[in-house]
Each structure stands twice: as C-alpha cells, then as structure tokens.
Amino acid sequence: MSLAQMLQQSGVIESMAGELGIDPQTAKVGAGALLPAIVAGMGRSATGGAATSDPLGGLGGLAGAILGGGGGNMLDAVLGQSPTPTQQGNDILGTIFGSKDVSRGVAGEVAALTGIDEAILKKMLPILAMAAAGYMAKNAAGGGAQQQGGGALGGILGSIVTGMMTR
Secondary structure (H helix, E strand, O other), rough: HHHHHHHHHOOOHHHHHHHHOOOHHHHHHHHHHHHHHHHHHHHHHHHOOOOOOOOOOHHHHHHHHHHOOOHHHHHHHHHOHHHHHHHHHHHHHHHHHOOOHHHHHHHHHHHHHHOOOHHHHHHHHHHHHHHHHHHHHHHHHHOOOOOOHHHHHHHHHHHHHHHHOOO
C-alpha cells in the first residue's frame, strides 16, 4: 500500500480538503503528486543529506524535525478539528528541501501537471509533510524509534522510499 493510500485511509485527505476548502478528489490528486517529492526529499535526508559525523547516518536532522516536532502528534494535529499549525511541517520541508525556493518549485511543477492552484499546493505541502512524518513516527514508535535514535524511523522511511521507487 502506498503512503498516499495510507494517508487517505487515515482520513488525512478529507481533513486536508476541508481545511483548504477544496473537494476531496482535488486533495487526493494534489497529495498524490506532492508526496513523491516529499518522500524523495526525506530519502535524500536519510541517505546522506547530512554530514558524515551524523551518528544517525544522515537521519539526524530529519529525525530531529520529526521526533522533536511532536512525532506522531503531528498526524493528530492534521486530523484534528482546528486548523493545522503548519510550522512543524515547514520545519520538515526546510530540512528535506533546504530552502523555500525548492518548496515553491515543487508546488509550481505540480500545479503545471495537475491544474491545481499553486497557492493551494503551497498550503498543502506542510500539511502533507506533517501527515507523512506523523504517520511514520507513529509506526516507528511501536518499534522504539525514540529509544534507538531514529533507527526504526529510518527503517520505515526506507521501506516507503523503496516502495515508491518500485511502483
């Protein structure tokens, strides 16, 4: 099952659609187009995007942004009734993309491909980053990621990246 399917089944797509004032199908299309860039960025961060002195093998900055940003609680924030506090999502995007220009570029490319308004996609990016990271953190918590310094989180990220590359 893809990350997009997992997020849809968990209610993220409908919650995000309601928050952004768009229909669920538009949210699903946007999420499906944005998630590969988010997961690829997470994969780059986990496989060498950080200095070699990182004891987590490149995962340190990403694990810090995810686990320090509330871990699985980020998914709960996306699914909650209140507007999603997107600062944590923006922090994750900053870690995986390096700059706001890259995030804007991703939104622009996806807008050109899907016809979805770029402004909507820019708002969608941090929400999706939080949902994906929160989903991974919730699953990693069962494997003791917080005690292992992100090891289980890295394993989940690796399986998601591998799954996306083989589709």
